[in-house]
Amino acid sequence: MDWTISVKNGKLVVKPPKYCSLVCPFCWGDMLLHHIKVHNSFGGWAVDIMYKCPRCGYAAVFGVAIPEEKAKELMEFSRKLVEHDEEVVKKRLESWGYW
Numbered sequence: 001m002d003w004t005i006s007v008k009n010g011k012l013v014v015k016p017p018k019y020c021s022l023v024c025p026f027c028w029g030d031m032l033l034h035h036i037k038v039h040n041s042f043g044g045w046a047v048d049i050m051y052k053c054p055r056c057g058y059a060a061v062f063g064v065a066i067p068e069e070k071a072k073e074l075m076e077f078s079r080k081l082v083e084h085d086e087e088v089v090k091k092r093l094e095s096w097g098y099w
């Protein structure tokens with residue numbers, strides 16, 4: 001698995017593969033992690049990782065197979081909105097000409 005999905009100091013840490021640039025294909029803004037969803041389907045555990053563009057609203061979901069132990073570790077973060085530093089989001093929108 002090229003994705004790094006872990007819990008550090010009670011916080012969810014998601015790192016996409018190095019070859020994967022998370023840029024919106026419609027407006028070329030940076031995509032931000034929106035939420036993850038841990039599920040058991042098709043006979044195994046997986047996590048859906050959703051990124052969303054704060055500028056135009058485009059959303060992309062990556063489906064990554066994970067072992068059961070990882071699923072248990074990530075379960076508490078499943079279906080919860082990922083909080084972002086408001087300043088970071090505001091600065092990105094500002095750099096695109098908002099405000």
Ligand SMILES: [Zn+2]
Pocket residue numbers: 024025026027028029053054055056057058
């Ligand atoms: Zn966009």
